[in-house]
Amino acid sequence: xxxxxxxxxxxxxxxxxxxxxxxxxxxxxxxxxxxxxxxxxxxxxxxxxxxxxxxxxxxxxxxxxxxxxxxxxxxxxxxxxxxxxxxxxxxxxxxxxxxxxxxxxxxxxxxxxxxxxxxxxxxxxxxxxxxxxxxxxxxxxxxxxxxxxxxxxxxxxxxxxxxxxxxxxxxxxxxxxxxxxxxxxxxxxxxxxxx
Amino acid sequence: xxxxxxxxxxxxxxxxxxxxxxxxxxxxxxxxxxxxxxxxxxxxxxxxxxxxxxxxxxxxxxxxxxxxxxxxxxxxxxxxxxxxxxxxxxxxxxxxxxxxxxxxxxxxxxxxxxxxxxxxxxxxxxxxxxxxxxxxxxxxxxxxxxxxxxxxxxxxxxxxxxxxxxxxxxxxxxxxxxxxxxxxxxxxxxxxxxxxxxxxxxxxxxxxxxxxxxxxxxxxxxxxxxxxxxxxxxxxxxxxxxxxxxxxxxxxxxxxxxxxxxxxxxxxxxxxxxxxxxxxxxxxxxxxxxxxxxxxxxxxxxxxxxxxxxxxxxxx
Ligand code: FES
Numbered sequence: 452x453x454x455x456x457x458x459x460x461x462x463x464x465x466x467x468x469x470x471x472x473x474x475x476x477x478x479x480x481x482x483x484x485x486x487x488x489x490x491x492x493x494x495x496x497x498x499x500x501x502x503x504x505x506x507x508x509x510x511x512x513x514x515x516x517x518x519x520x521x522x523x524x525x526x527x528x529x530x531x532x533x534x535x536x537x538x539x540x541x542x543x544x545x546x547x548x549x550x551x552x553x554x555x556x557x558x559x560x561x562x563x564x565x566x567x568x569x570x571x572x573x574x575x576x577x578x579x580x581x582x583x584x585x586x587x588x589x590x591x592x593x594x595x596x597x598x599x600x601x602x603x604x605x606x607x608x609x610x611x612x613x614x615x616x617x618x619x620x621x622x623x624x625x626x627x628x629x630x631x632x633x634x635x636x637x638x639x640x641x642x643x644x645x646x
Numbered sequence: 647x648x649x650x651x652x653x654x655x656x657x658x659x660x661x662x663x664x665x666x667x668x669x670x671x672x673x674x675x676x677x678x679x680x681x682x683x684x685x686x687x688x689x690x691x692x693x694x695x696x697x698x699x700x701x702x703x704x705x706x707x708x709x710x711x712x713x714x715x716x717x718x719x720x721x722x723x724x725x726x727x728x729x730x731x732x733x734x735x736x737x738x739x740x741x742x743x744x745x746x747x748x749x750x751x752x753x754x755x756x757x758x759x760x761x762x763x764x765x766x767x768x769x770x771x772x773x774x775x776x777x778x779x780x781x782x783x784x785x786x787x788x789x790x791x792x793x794x795x796x797x798x799x800x801x802x803x804x805x806x807x808x809x810x811x812x813x814x815x816x817x818x819x820x821x822x823x824x825x826x827x828x829x830x831x832x833x834x835x836x837x838x839x840x841x842x843x844x845x846x847x848x849x850x851x852x853x854x855x856x857x858x859x860x861x862x863x864x865x866x867x868x869x870x871x872x873x874x875x876x877x878x879x880x881x882x883x884x885x886x887x888x889x890x891x892x893x894x895x896x897x898x899x900x901x902x903x904x905x906x907x908x909x910x911x912x913x914x915x916x917x918x919x920x921x922x923x924x925x926x927x928x929x930x931x932x933x934x935x936x937x938x939x940x941x942x943x944x945x946x947x948x949x950x951x952x953x954x955x956x957x958x959x960x961x962x
Contacts, residue, residue: 474857545831545858569757569834573859 461617464555466579471496475548478502479539481532481561483553483581486523490552490578501542507532507557529560540568552578556586556597559624583645586625587613595625601642603631612636615645651690651742652678654714659737662717662798663791666766667732668705671714674740680711681746683773687714688912690742691730696898698727701913703769704746707776714743717798719766726893749915750840750866752777757834758784762824762849764841765796770866771840772799775806786810788827790845793817825852839865871895871913874929877953881905882924882961896948905962907948914950921946926958 471478471493478499482490486506494504504523526532549565551558558577565575587596587604594608602615606628613628620627632638654671662668672678681704691698702716718731735741750770752759759778761771768789778785787807791797793815803811812827814820828837828849837858839849846865853863879888879896890899897919900907909919914932923946930940932947939945946960 472857474855540833543833545828545833545835545862546856547833548857569832571859571861573861 462619463617464559464577464619464621466577469493469550469576469578472548473498475499475546476501477543477547478550479543479547480504480523480550481552482506482523483557484508487552487578487581490550493550499548503539505532507553529557533564536564536568540565540570543570545574548574548576550576550578552581554582554584555580556584556624559621563622563624585615585645586623587615587628588620588623588625589613590627590629595623600645602645603640603642604628612639650745652676652745654678654741654743656735656737656739656741657713659735663719663796665720665795666717666798667720668715668717668798669731669735671716671741671743672712678711678714679745681708681714681773682748682751683708683777684750684752684770685746685748685773686750686770686911687716687743687746689716689727689731690744691727691735693726693730693734696726696894696902698730699898699912700727700731701911703750703773705769705772708773709776714746717766717769719796747910747916749911750838750864752838753836753864756783756836758786758832758836760827760831760835760837761785761787762822762827762837762839762841762845763787763789764839764845765791766798767839767841767845767866768799768803769840771838774838775803779806784810786812788812788814788822788824790814790816790822790841824849825856828852828856828858831858835862837863839863866915871950872931874952877955878957879953880957880959882959890952895950896946896952900948907962909949912949914947917947919947919949921948922961924959924961926953927955928952928958929954 476499478497480490480494484506486504505526506523507526507529509527551561562575583600584598587599589606589608589611591611592606592609594606596607599615603612604615606613611630612632614631616627618627631640653674655674656669657672658670660668686701686703688699688701702718705715705717718728720732721728752774763771771787775785785807787803787810789803789811794817797815800813814822837849839846850860850863853860873893876892877890879890886903888899888903890896897907897909897912907919907921910916914934917934923944928943928946929952931950934947935945
């Protein structure tokens with residue numbers, strides 16, 4: 452068993468501090484669950500003529516936020532939000548901006564949805580992820596396993612024990628993973644917390 | 647030329663604007679290679695004193711490559727190529743062209759194409775538009791020119807684009823408010839510019855002021871290499887010294903001296919002609935090197951760039 456990862460490919464996204472773009476004509480703020488104080492202050496800083504706050508949360512938490520003038524619009528699931536996306540982006544232009552907050556897989560899934568609507572990367576801003584949860588892309592069965600915080604971790608599709616690489620796929624919003632013990636399935640390496 | 651040359655016969659020359667002539671070219675004893683929208687060919691012209699090589703966009707619908715059509719504007723500051731095409735080339739003459747190359751293809755995934763064309767800068771878009779129409783994708787053209795000199799193809803563009811063609815003739819005091827046009831463009835729009843450097847800079851500046859990402863702005867500055875002060879190039883490996891005249895490009899001078907430098911666009915865009923520099927103060931005029939590479943001074947694009955010093959040494 453190799454103690455080191457055979458590939459040291461690193462393509463982890465880097466999250467720079469967000470600065471509100473004062474030229475924008477339409478700002479959309481989307482949070483996974485509750486809006487953090489940091490995001491609230493960004494929302495308040497935006498002087499954009501059209502701005503919208505959205506929260507996507509899977510429970511019944513009240514999402515009302517002090518100081519944010521209008522109550523954010525709440526969606527129970529990303530799939531509900533997807534249905535309303537075309538009407539949300541219809542008035543947006545090349546000048547508009549999106550601000551995202553949440554876990555890394557959440558933000559990059561939304562990133563992919565906005566790209567499909569014609570937005571370009573420079574229009575999409577992301578906060579540092581709120582958790583170390585990763586989604587894994589299994590290079591053997593192509594399944595995506597969500598909410599993983601350790602390497603190694605079992606694939607939800609094929610059950611193989613996966614090494615979690617730092618090679619992030621923007622398209623899949625997940626990290627590429629490969630079987631850690633392909634030579635000897637009895638070789639079960641130590642589980643480590645991901646950072 | 648680096649790519650294999652094709653012999654073509656000039657079958658038709660027509661005036662399409664006061665200073666623009668259109669040339670129709672057919673293959674001599676061969677069919678012409680197919681091309682994609684936005685392609686150009688390099689035309690080689692055997693002048694009396696030197697060989698001219700100029701890049702011209704292909705105007706025809708890319709579905710029909712039975713002939714190539716190019717348009718040549720008589721340049722005010724011509725180094726000779728456009729004067730040669732206008733005054734010396736006659737119907738029936740044979741010229742050499744490279745196979746088509748494409749350094750300015752449209753972004754096919756765009757939801758809308760917004761075009762700014764200045765003068766003869768309309769040419770690369772002539773092959774875009776039929777394909778956009780076939781695909782049913784939204785296309786808007788803002789065409790700026792001086793009607794006393796340029797402004798070719800207005801009728802055909804009018805038929806093709808109808809209400810999405812906007813014409814501005816500076817000789818009739820018509821101006822395009824670029825910022826106003828850019829202001830409300832929907833998501834998924836890609837912007838293309840071809841024309842004088844001032845137009846390219848104007849659109850880019852307006853985009854910056856509006857907060858439009860520059861990754862959606864694409865340009866082809868068609869400006870031919872400009873003349874400049876003569877200088878000498880020393881070849882490090884052989885000690886050979888090549889004189890670059892006021893009207894020559896460094897690339898032409900090197901070629902005349904028997905040095906084969908790979909090249910494609912001869913317009914400072916593709917990076918093919920890149921040469922390592924051992925020493926010398928450079929006047930970078932290309933759009934290929936980054937600003938930091940330019941200030942480093944280790945590379946030069948001899949197809950357009952020149953020297954500020956009297957002598958430079960190339961490590962080739
Ligand atoms: S030939 Fe293309 S940059 Fe010089």
